[in-house]
Amino acid sequence: MFINGQFQQAQGGETFVSINPANGQPVARIPFGDDRDARLAVDAAADAFPVWSRLSAAVRARHLHRVADILERRRGEMALVITSEEGKPLHEAQGELQLSIDSLRWYGEEARRAYGSWIPDPVPGRRLLTQRDPVGVCGAIIPWNVPCGMIFRKAAPALAAGCTMVLKPAEATSYVALKIAEVFAEADLPAGVINFVTGKASAIGNVFLTDERVRKISFTGSTETGRVLLRGAADHIKRTSMELGGNAPVILFEDCDLDASLRAVAALKFLNAGQACIGANRIYVQSSIHDEVGRRLADHARQMKVGEGSLPGVAMGPLVDMKAVEKVEELVGDAVRKGASVRAGGSRMQGEAYEKGSFYAPTVLTEVPRTARMHDEEIFGPVAALYAFETEEQAVELANDVPYGLSAYIFTENMDRAIRVGERLETGMVGINEIRLGAAEAPFGGVKMSGIGREGGREGLDEYLETKLLAIRVKG
The missing domain is CATH 3.40.309.10 (Aldehyde Dehydrogenase; Chain A, domain 2)
Known part of the structure; x- marks a missing residue:
């Protein structure tokens, strides 16, 4: 797994084997982490947040463009990894990679336009302003069917907004996630800005729910699991985004x-x-x-x-x-x-x-x-x-x-x-x-039991921003 800018084994030393669904052959041996690893990752993300969030949007954009450049250069290799672990044909894997690259580039630039506002004030001698602030440390849980694209649907807007992230990939496609972690490492993002924890979903998810430093949870998966996460998030009034089942x-x-x-x-x-x-x-x-x-x-x-x-x-x-x-x-x-x-x-x-x-x-x-x-x-x-x-x-x-x-x-x-x-x-x-x-530029999400919130588009950036009001007394 990838925590605080370093690849490491699980604290408990356990591993599991990822399998190619086309032939039953092993793809990779993966660390099987638990709550201890998740807490280390949250520690790293919390430590990185003050510095990362204070960087200008333009500087954060340069980091994301560098990740996109590396992903573009390695897309042939990455497409083969996606196909070998998830099973989809290469042309579909290439399409997924293109959406990933587009998300990085688009959100890198869109974060420059996280505008506040100057509000006409009915009260003399006062000025009302708003600014957009990053939510904080985010926990993300992604499914296996879009193992690369889902990383960037969540990480690109979060990091562009100034948040830091701990990401839990699906067990079936954890190798894809660790190869993407290599891309972030090669891009030399500050340690702790993004962390990948592979392993026991319930233990890692419970850390996201109970650690008060995690201020938002973004989940893509089944409606049943979404319900569990929403109940747990309510205890600490955490923000959530849920892309759940479809029919x-x-x-x-x-x-x-x-x-x-x-x-x-x-x-x-x-x-x-x-x-x-x-x-x-x-x-x-x-x-x-x-x-x-x-x-x-x-x-x-x-x-x-x-x-x-x-x-x-x-x-x-x-x-x-x-x-x-x-x-x-x-x-x-x-x-x-x-x-x-x-x-x-x-x-x-x-x-x-x-x-x-x-x-x-x-x-x-x-x-x-x-x-x-x-x-x-x-x-x-x-x-x-x-x-x-x-x-x-x-x-x-x-x-x-x-x-x-x-x-x-x-x-x-x-x-x-x-x-x-x-x-x-x-x-x-x-x-x-x-x-x-x-599309990176368009909102994606559902209503009823298919979810809450949106990924993609301007709406996807808003999911990782808070609005703060500044009321200022002006003399004279």
């Missing part, structure tokens, strides 16, 4: 550009083997085009090249582990027992190339009943589940009939309809004939 609806109206829409839906559904919080979970198709959409999506699924992500031409890699495969099997089995039809896939990949990895075939189901578990649960696997609808009103009701609200997608050539439906969907983000929602 994204996709609505295809009969007037959509079918060729373009199908390409987009297929790309969205099978991105990272379906392991994306903004991925297509419920695909609602107007009944007049339902059969054609099912047939053509199934044709696409059968033609996809599945395999180890570093191999040429691979469109989809493995799931993160066998537990994930078993969950997908359960959800598909439940849907089929309740009446769904399998149009493509529906089982693990077969053959020697797949027997040591956690591969599940790209799958298309039609006639999925709303009573199926996958309608209400996030699939997090390569299963396109199609549901028929008749009217615009019905589509909106179906889309909103879940407790989650991260993202949604509409495909139609009728812009009046697109605006009407987009305004009524209960989600934090809506794609209209577009599936690319992530």
Whole structure:
């Protein structure tokens, strides 16, 4: 792990092995830290905060640009690390790295514009001013499915704002995090500004919750874990950002550009083997085009090249582990027992190339009943589940009939309809004939049980800033 500018082993001496999900081979041996390591990291971040926060935004920006330069130079190496540990194809790993670089550069510059204000004062002889101050030490917990991008979605705005950070990566992709720590070390950031603690999630998270020096917690992961963190954060009134579960609806109206829409839906559904919080979970198709959409999506699924992500031409890699495969099997089995039809896939990949990895075939189901578990649960696997609808009103009701609200997608050539439906969907983000929602410049986040706060855009910087009022008596 990386604490106070130094790589070190866990205080307890324990380790674990990170595994390549495509072939079951070891990737690296990782320190398995606990509360002792987390407290050392918080010590380092707290000690670094006074100096780092007093640097000018321009100086902090130069540090972040230096990190971006190094990441750019090492992106080929880093893409291979992401693919070997997480499983996604190389082209997806490269896209994740580009978002990381963009986040560093954009927030480095945006922090220069953390403006205060001069407020017109109704009281003679007084002036009211505001300034933006960094929150303080931040604890960040990230998932395995975007192991590099998530580091910078949190660290770039936090560090740009003047905060320091202790980051806990997912166990499954801890090697990616430690390679990113190398980049920060090479960039020669002051010791303690950013720290990486690998190991026992509950012990490390408990330090974030109970140590009063940690003033903010940023978490991306399941709604269940988010609830636990929110309860714990309440004891010390800590600020929180939560990007939680998604169950994204996709609505295809009969007037959509079918060729373009199908390409987009297929790309969205099978991105990272379906392991994306903004991925297509419920695909609602107007009944007049339902059969054609099912047939053509199934044709696409059968033609996809599945395999180890570093191999040429691979469109989809493995799931993160066998537990994930078993969950997908359960959800598909439940849907089929309740009446769904399998149009493509529906089982693990077969053959020697797949027997040591956690591969599940790209799958298309039609006639999925709303009573199926996958309608209400996030699939997090390569299963396109199609549901028929008749009217615009019905589509909106179906889309909103879940407790989650991260993202949604509409495909139609009728812009009046697109605006009407987009305004009524209960989600934090809506794609209209577009599936690319992530950008350093744009806010990313959900409503309802999908989270609190935003990452990306100006809103992402605000998450790490406090507003302070200065009331000044002026003589004369």
